[in-house]
Amino acid sequence: MARSWLDYKTDAWVQWCPGCGNFGILNALHRALAELDIDPSNLVVVTGIGCSGRSCYYIKGNTIHVLHGRAIPTATGIKIANPELTVIAEGGDGDMLGIGVEHFVSIGRRNLDITVIVHDNAVYGLTKGQAGPTLPSWWQTKALPGPNLHDNLNPLLLALASGYTFIARGYAYHVKETKELIKKAIEHKGTSLVQILQPCPTYNNIMTKDWYEERIYYLDQEDPNWDPQVASIDDFKNKMGTILEKMLEWGDKIPLGVFYVNLAKDTFEQRLEKVIPTYREYPPAKRPVSANGKPLVDPWILFADKVVKP
């Protein structure tokens, strides 16, 4: 009865380079969807432009390939229009944290229940290897004519500052672990981020498989009592220090896992329901718009505030 990960595969040729970390991410996502048994008809995947953005063609579901940087606002419209859909927004580091950082930040103010997956290879893959927003300064990957002059963004801290209520980091070649992170992110009610460290063997000749694998470790393996959940003011006081420290750790050691979960905030859907009582049952995508082709309202009643009665 339950679905297999193969039920989420399409028959399109997956056009990534051999050894690309995207394969692992795709596989993890397929498996996460299967284990959560999400009906492909109810699944939405929105992707931006980039190598990673091609993912939408490899996932069976309601998919849409939009503009560079605009997966999140598109996903926002979809989720608000039909809150019953499971909505994932996916893109590269350039897509989400470069041109799309406007929306990456702003979605945090909504806590809309969507999952943001960042394929982080620290380069602009599809445009042939320019520096991505997560590439540290002075590093010069293969295709750059000179060293990168920009500092790297910390997506986890940025997500925290923006209001995300679930923040995790995975590693592309660890399919099993990444799958678990994605599952948790999807199950989380609210805006969730999964940053996935993704080797790009073609252009990122610094942050390679080896480079990552010498550095990464899992928070909950290092500390079996690791509990990222912040549910109370006390939790906040007690845990934020460590959580921030872990978020800021980047160098010889790179932590993976769930960094932060906050269940105290209403989702945007819940907020909408408070101001629009009929929202849950009749959200914008599932609402009648006419009665047999005739309008639903009489403006002379609805807009009585504009009518001057003699």
Place this chain on the structure above:
Amino acid sequence: MARSWLDYKTDAWVQWCPGCGNFGILNALHRALAELDIDPSNLVVVTGIGCSGRSCYYIKGNTIHVLHGRAIPTATGIKIANPELTVIAEGGDGDMLGIGVEHFVSIGRRNLDITVIVHDNAVYGLTKGQAGPTLPSWWQTKALPGPNLHDNLNPLLLALASGYTFIARGYAYHVKETKELIKKAIEHKGTSLVQILQPCPTYNNIMTKDWYEERIYYLDQEDPNWDPQVASIDDFKNKMGTILEKMLEWGDKIPLGVFYVNLAKDTFEQRLEKVIPTYREYPPAKRPVSANGKPLVDPWILFADKVVKP
């Protein structure tokens, strides 16, 4: 010899509403400039669109009033083109943290030596009072047809996550203190933020003068040993916890002052100098472009890599 703040005033009518916090900010800025004795000919103020954006007409200097949200990238171009100029980018909370948050974040990756001043009234003043990105959720200011559904951003934390190396918060009606913050921000070498809490008596009937004045306090008054400077890894370990705690404090108490200073990072100008040896002396705005109307280079020499020699 030193200039007076009046030397930075223009004779334009200042068109803000009576009691608007912007008057205080303008005054603080005028005074900061005077005390730093910055030559108006060398001063650049770039503003976005909004009530606050009008500031550029009230400051004597090289000023430019650009597009909504785009003060920072304009300032970026100006500063890179001529690093000798003192460059300030100014705008409202909507301008800088709503439509402009893309650039607000991205400038942090450069640590370019400009000062970002956010007039934070938590509403969209000039468009008649819609919710700004710093207005807390469920609050309903005067002009809103319903409660605000979006959470408020924390500009300080966002700046930290983005890589700013100087982060401060002031209060509009405290001209003297705010002046000091602006002075420090301008003097700081690197990207600096001064968020200024700015009552908008016309549209923000919640975060009023009284509201703020019941809550605000200065970090260095509460703790005379307050030292926001993070210069070493030890500083980082010892101070970040408190700094973050203070950045996150927002409610019954609202801290003001300098939260964070990091002197360890190169400015973008310094980075450019490393890859373009002639940059300091001949930056883009001050460089010859021709020799008596003739080009400076011979493509057959400069682009020898493209020439096939027999």
Place this chain on the structure above:
Amino acid sequence: MHGVSNSNIDLKFLIGGPQGGGIESAGQIALKTFVLKGYQVIGTREYQSNIMGAHSYFTIRVKPERPGAINFPVDAATVLDAESVLTHFTDVKKDGFMVYDSSTIKTKIKTIAPMPKPLKERLIKFFEERGMEPTAESAVKVAEENGVKTIGLPMRDLIRKVASETSAPLSRVSKTLNTIGLATTLYLLGVEPNWIEKAIATHFAAKKKVVDMNILAARIAIEYVDEHYGGPCCFLPEGPHLGKETMLATGNEIVAMGKVVGGLTMQTYYPITPASDEALFLEGHRNFELAPWAEEVLRLKKLGAVVLQTEDELSAIMSALGAAVAGARTSTSTSGPGFALMNEAISLAIMAEIPVVITVWQRGGPSTGLPTREGQQDLLHTLFSGHGDNPKIVIASGDHIEAYYDAIKALNWAEKYQTPVIHLVDKYLASTITSLHREDIDPLKATVERGKFVENPGKDYLRYKITEDGISPRAPMGKVPLTWTGLEHTEDGMPTEDPIVRDQMIAKRRRKFETIAREIPDSEKVVLHGDPDAKITLVSWGSTKPIILEAMKLLEKEGIKVNFLQLRLFYPFPVKPVLDVLTNAELVIDIEQNDLAQAAFLIRGYTGFTIEHFVKKLTGRALWDTEVAHAVKRIVETGEKEVVVSGGA
């Protein structure tokens, strides 16, 4: 003052004052007064990009039937501060009157901080040349010399009197300043006090204290006028619509109404003048009760629409597109600068065939330009928006009623044709209030269509199925796996660069626009007003329509017979209907509020027909019927190529 028959009534007046000084509220009370009295009205507001303190004014016209335009000079002006006196002292006609505050009359021009410098300089020169002091008092004198009756109200005293008769503090009572001025003016225009009072009561409705205070202020004002100026010569007769329920709505509001009636389920927006009032009005009415006929069919009492404020316009359009692919009936609303940011998304919507309505409230550009002023400069920009070969539907509304039905139609077209529909409106329409009767916006005259929207697609559903009419069935998300994309694609939405499929898909999208061109009736593409056989044809589009219709009446009186080709649909362009009319004319005059004569360019581009004569207004102020009539007359008489008009302070 005017005859007893109501059929000749044509009253024009203005109320000027600082932004934030209750000008708009006074204007609305005035409109309500005349509506209650049985007249039709329009009122429009000129204001600067400023929240408080800069001069703004509200101009009103009252006629038995709906007036189409304002013009100057006016019959009466209520100008209670020195800047208003100085801005409008030449705007009142001979024998008209001007109500001013006698206590501020000594104000010197140079001390009026908010007054624009160029105006100051012109005024100082004006008075200097006449050997007069540069003060408001001189302006009053000049008005008097021009035959204007000036009514000085000692505002300080009158306010104090209101205060003494209520227990309210002076600061609150001061807010009745405009009521005092307005009541005086209305009274002198021949309106009986009881109507004024009724309008005040209607306007402030629930706020009893405010109502009482304002009524008291009105009474004190009227008393004063009676005593010092003898009151009006005679009273205004009742208008023909006495007792009729009347809607008073701005263009912003009427479009919002159209959208709700048209079945909009989600609107996104980022604030911008002059667009955001539309979205805010929508948001204020997001929950609604179904009309009886609908409740009966659907067995539902209440529904709601989502209005989403986004972080910017990129997000506004993208979240609208997202909602649309999910199955919502969606629109967004903006002005030029915001639309400029939507260009890339427009291109996506065309390639991916996503329905969305984009209401573009034009204002004066380029750039931030004159952000709160009229402009019709975004025709070419919107029509050619988005990179790539990018056809999209573009329609322009001429007045409130058209705007209302167009809002509904745009939603229908967007869904039927799965394409962005750009609905062009402008600042003049946005901030002009007009009176409407039930038959003008009858909900049952509207139909709501969704085209090939398939709620239950089969397993073999193909998002981009190649069809004869170029339209593929559209399924919402949440039914079967499907793919939308901005890349060139095969029928199932998978990307392809295959040259043969590329050509097929281009042809499919081209056929869609042929279908659109065929299905939309000519009558919705262009309208020819007036005598088809007139030798002179005026061409225009957008909110100039009622203004030109009024101008035609003026021209007719001068013996100049013209007809008027109103362009409604700009794409697909109605080549034949336009050519039929233009080639029939001996003289064609294009009337636009932009410098490039954008519509004339399009006409030539699409039909080859060259228009040689132009009337333009570029100042951002409302166009007057009289200006149009004069300019047309001048062209007819002199053969001039271009007449630029620029009336209005």
Place this chain on the structure above:
Amino acid sequence: MHGVSNSNIDLKFLIGGPQGGGIESAGQIALKTFVLKGYQVIGTREYQSNIMGAHSYFTIRVKPERPGAINFPVDAATVLDAESVLTHFTDVKKDGFMVYDSSTIKTKIKTIAPMPKPLKERLIKFFEERGMEPTAESAVKVAEENGVKTIGLPMRDLIRKVASETSAPLSRVSKTLNTIGLATTLYLLGVEPNWIEKAIATHFAAKKKVVDMNILAARIAIEYVDEHYGGPCCFLPEGPHLGKETMLATGNEIVAMGKVVGGLTMQTYYPITPASDEALFLEGHRNFELAPWAEEVLRLKKLGAVVLQTEDELSAIMSALGAAVAGARTSTSTSGPGFALMNEAISLAIMAEIPVVITVWQRGGPSTGLPTREGQQDLLHTLFSGHGDNPKIVIASGDHIEAYYDAIKALNWAEKYQTPVIHLVDKYLASTITSLHREDIDPLKATVERGKFVENPGKDYLRYKITEDGISPRAPMGKVPLTWTGLEHTEDGMPTEDPIVRDQMIAKRRRKFETIAREIPDSEKVVLHGDPDAKITLVSWGSTKPIILEAMKLLEKEGIKVNFLQLRLFYPFPVKPVLDVLTNAELVIDIEQNDLAQAAFLIRGYTGFTIEHFVKKLTGRALWDTEVAHAVKRIVETGEKEVVVSGGA
């Protein structure tokens, strides 16, 4: 194979293979080979939006003088994987030859994952209809049936041989696969091995090991061909330019060179295909030594330019504008989607009068469309970009040399006229390599102008001074206080809404464009190629220029005499020069790579002249001279309105 005289030489061949498989490198070696041999060349690359694995190919043409176009069928094809064989087996002419890998020839079509589905389906059907197996081998057979000589190389063995003769691992040696194929082809085309080796040595330059390995591979290949296929019939004579220093540059590179020569001091960009290679090339050459003549004048040895990668295109254009107001000579570079995002800033640049060059590398739209394919669809979008009345200079380059000089000219115009200049180029130009001689891009032929740039403004400087020619002196920031703004303004840059000043400023900006229209000579606006008295006029713009010039020769041979009106400047539009030519023609045919016939629309819009016949190519593949010639011939013969061509895999 071909005669001994070099004047008839016209070689065409292609190299196909997976992306990332060294196709481009092989193409460049081939170009270098022929250039060394004294010929002129072009080479162009077709590739998919993919980094590795999808099929791409490089087409080359070699002639004594610079070839203007590629076309098919080719004389030879190097197709070493099964997908390439199957994609190109009908692309080789009778008596030509096809070099393939005999070890992979059994591959079944359906197992070739990267092959586009629609192509797979067509091929399977093709072979089925012929009763053949759907394999690469069948394709080879069909080629043979068509008279193509097929050369099967046992690649596995040859590679192993290379490996055994070096100590390199097989994985590295495998990279010589293309060299093997290429050397074989070049050799069979009559190139002596020493030239091939010299080209390899030149290409890999410093990398000695790579050079050696590739030369060895070439030798082994040639040995094999000699042994099994008997080598070429005769050797290619030396070309007329033997020994001449020759530049081989893409369009991306040539524009970057033009910018550096033209005095660019700052370029901003956000990566996008096919634009970013321009910026990356610039960045690679950001530090430079001054030419002797300049060093002498300025007494400076070195300078640099800043190339800034921004967070998005909004920032790219805004930081370019920032740099410009600071006084830098500035440009940015993008493609359609990126340009779409710049619309609002364009409007600002026009209102605030900020100089900037925007190089727009067009590609196939709408939306992401065909992101790595040719398109000329952004003419209307760029011309009408930005809200408001928004005139700006728009120029399109026809070839590498024009692109180089236009890049310089655009910088001059931007600064002289303080306006955005849009420089239209496209993907075909971007990725086409051509050979250039010193006289083609002589730095001393270029002048660098800045117009009214005042380095030392006085205290009474007015940024927006009203002048007769509409151009106000421009001072950099850092000299005197001054104000730039996107709001309507007085001369000193202060915002105003004054109606009279508004009209004055509109008139000032309008005069500026009158000045531009007057100052730019007609010769830089349009070019009429061919006999002015020809009865048939072809109209086109952009990179079709050299293609059409080649097509004209083909047509001439068929007895059809045409001339060709190349549009260069689209705004201000050269009404008279265009009308003069078009009204003189009996038949006008518009040739464009977009569906809306955008230039034809503009011609009609600006001149009223209606073009009735169209040749279009929309597949995103390079346009061929032969296609153009056929299409024109067909229109001439049949009177057809529109011919859509679509050659190229």
